[in-house]
Amino acid sequence: MIKILIVEDDENIAKMIRATVTMGGYDSYICSDGITGLKHMNSGDYDLVLLDIMLPEMDGFEVISKRTNDTPVIFITAKQDVLDKVSGLKLGAEDYIVKPFETVELLARIEVVLRRYNKNEHILTYKDITINIDEHTCRQNHTDVNLTPKEFDLIVFFIQHQDVAISRSQLLSAIWCYYFEGESRTVDIHIQQLRKKLSLKNNLITIPKLGYRLNKIS
Amino acid sequence: MLAVSTIGILLLKNDFNTSIDMQTENAISEHSYMVSNISNKIITARLQSNSILLTTSQILNVLGDIFEDSKINPTTIVALFNKNNRVLYNNVPISLDTSILNSAGSSNTSSTDSNLYYTQILKVNGRMRLIVASPIVLEKQNFIFVTSTDISNIYASYSNQIRYTKYMCITLSLVCAIILLTLSKLLLRPLVNLNRTTSAIATGDYSQRITIYSDDELGELSYNMNIMANAVEKNVNQLKEVAENRKTFINNLSHEMKTPLTSILGFADIMRIKRNLSDEELSDYSNIIFDEATRLKNLSGKLMELITIGETNLDFSETETTELFSQIELVMKPIMITNNISFTVSCDSCFIYIDLELFKSVILNLLDNAIKASENDSTISLIGKIENDDFKIQVIDKGIGMSEDDISKVTEPFYMVDKARSRKAGGVGLGLALCSSIVEIHNAKLDISSRLQHGTNVTVSIQIQKKEQ
Incomplete structure (x- = not known):
């Protein structure tokens, strides 16, 4: 299981991040100051670090510059300064998320970084569906199902975020890389296609006022 | 400088004119001496030949000796013309201006005054020559007698002196200019310094101060300018500090607001999108949201107090x-x-x-x-x-x-x-x-x-x- 280190001094925010990554199916551990954060980071036990910048004892910039291994780091900070962002990325951070953020956004960014480090799952299964991300194939009941690239990305995203309601705008920004709404018809059409092709009518459900959710098979 | 050099040149000119005049007088006296010498020779020759009047050729014979003699003296060149301006004798070829001959010739006919001399200065073969011409009557015949004197050395010394004066003037002017420039630089230094410092202050370098050189009005002005610069610097620093404090305040405020907001938004989002939230999670999350919202409320209350207090x-x-x-x-x-x-x-x-x-x-x-x-x-x-x-x-x-x-x-x-x-x-x-x-x-x-x-x-x-x- 993927293990994520959370270095955050505010207790409630740390708790919230933990709840979020748990939803994404990751294991996590919380450190509340820079020095213990650095110690855990250098142990090499973690696949990813979510690092706050304003920390007691040692700030996030110092922590990342003193790390001894190449565990990927995502900065999570209230500082919106472009300069902070630049210096954070220069020091070798993989990404930079500004507080406050949405749950799905954090999960998506974590997913991207893990994929970059080849630490994510390569084979995903749901019901009788098997998806091989490397081969870009989708099989149901041992027969290939023909999916367009967007449909493929969409079903992967849903399987990775099971039991989580995802809004149309979040899907647009994650799969289509749009950052505005109004194109939500595109999402609806693709969802309909997915339901039809993979017979997910009762699993990929519409949540009113929110978006869509792929229910976990219990 | 200009006046001095002008006066110098005028004096030189005057001096030159005087020497020319003196030369002319000398030439004329020599000329008249030669004329009388010629007359004597003619008379002697007439007495020797016992004739009443000598013919032109006889006159020329007599005069030939004199002319030959005058060849020895290089300064004087002699020529003789008859009244039609025809050259009768010329021991050095000089192309004379005919006007002098004409005037000499014309006066000759009407006047018996033998003390008429015409002078002219000519440039011959690169040398200046003073030409003296006078009508003379020999044996009832009219002649024009011309002598010429080399006065090149006067011109040469004149032009030398002029050149020398010019060089002197230029050198002196340069020296004067350098001295004046240095002097004015020295005198204006405090002012230049004052100007440089004030313009530095004007462009925003408020830490600059003027060095005070003297105890006079300029020194006092510098002193006052320094006081002004002090006041400006103090005010600017205060403004900077206020701006800096405000920036820190806003940064801190945004951090203090974002921290509870992050928890509130995050937990609300989880509650919204997560399926099958347990009762325990529900109460835990909603408690945190309540606490953090209370913190925001406290913050906004205190903030309002702080802002409205004054x-x-x-x-x-x-x-x-x-x-x-x-x-x-x-x-x-x-x-x-x-x-x-x-x-x-x-x-x-x-x-x-x-x-x-x-x-x-x-x-x-x-x-x-x-x-x-x-x-x-x-x-x-x-x-x-x-x-x-x-x-x-x-x-x-x-x-x-x-x-x-x-x-x-x-x-x-x-x-x-x-x-x-x-x-x-x-x-x-x-x-x-x-x-x-x-x-x-x-x-x-x-x-x-x-x-x-x-x-x-x-x-x-x-x-x-x-x-x-």
Whole structure:
């Protein structure tokens, strides 16, 4: 299981991040100051670090510059300064998320970084569906199902975020890389296609006022 | 310089003219001497030949000797013309200007005056020559007799002198110019310096100061400019500090607002999108959202107080101190009891001029801080005593105390000595900033002394209102 280190001094925010990554199916551990954060980071036990910048004892910039291994780091900070962002990325951070953020956004960014480090799952299964991300194939009941690239990305995203309601705008920004709404018809059409092709009518459900959710098979 | 050189050149010119005149006179006298010499020779020749009149050729024979003689002397060249300007004799070929011959010839016919001389200066083969011509009558025949003298050396010395004067003038001018330039530079140096410094100050380098060279008006001006620059620098630094403080304040504020917002938004989002939320999660998350929202509410309340403190109409009145203290004791006693802290109050009676509600909030805030710093079973004292003209209010606790470094920063907005502890107690880091603003508008003083692990002593000193009764 993927293990994520959370270095955050505010207790409630740390708790919230933990709840979020748990939803994404990751294991996590919380450190509340820079020095213990650095110690855990250098142990090499973690696949990813979510690092706050304003920390007691040692700030996030110092922590990342003193790390001894190449565990990927995502900065999570209230500082919106472009300069902070630049210096954070220069020091070798993989990404930079500004507080406050949405749950799905954090999960998506974590997913991207893990994929970059080849630490994510390569084979995903749901019901009788098997998806091989490397081969870009989708099989149901041992027969290939023909999916367009967007449909493929969409079903992967849903399987990775099971039991989580995802809004149309979040899907647009994650799969289509749009950052505005109004194109939500595109999402609806693709969802309909997915339901039809993979017979997910009762699993990929519409949540009113929110978006869509792929229910976990219990 | 120009005048000197002009005068020099004029003098030279005058001198030159004089020497030319002298030369001319010399030439004329030599000429007349030669004329008389010729006449004598002619007469002698006539007497020798015993003829009444000599013919032209005879005259020429006689004169030939004289002309041959004159060849020895290089300065004088002689020529003889008859009245039709035909050359009868010319020992050096000079192309004479005919005008001189004409004028000599014409005067010759009408006049018997033999003292008429015509002079002309000609340039011959690169040398200046003074030509003297005069009509002479020999043996009843009219001739024009011409002599010429070399006066090149006068011209040469004149042009030498002119050149010399010119060089002298130019050299002297240059020397003068250099001296003047250096002198003016030296004299203008303080002014240039003043100008450079003021323009540096004008372009924003307020730390520049003018060096004072002298004790005169310029020195005084420099001194005053320095005073002005000091004032400007002070004001600019103050403005910069205000801007810097404001920036820090806004940065801190945004951080303090974003922290609870992140939790609220995050947990609300999880509650919204997660399927099958357990009852435990639901109560946990909603409690956190409530707590963080309360923190935001506290923050906005305190912030409003801090912002409006200088603007709201302050309600100042004379207040009796024991009355103030008993009001505070009434509010604080139950809180102290729940925190298991023994609370002692003592107060001297006098009148102070305050806004009661605001001033009460200062003391309540200080007591609140004291509670936050204290363990259970600790003691907190509130003492009011008269010292000279001041009424001193002391809040003394035996709590955790703080370091020197913390004391200096503790009145800055959003500064928290122990962030985690303060947040748990619902603090937003604005209490002491608020207190110090209120104390300031009362013209009072806030002093903090503290030792780690020994406790903190906060003193507010305010002037006593003299009652005339």
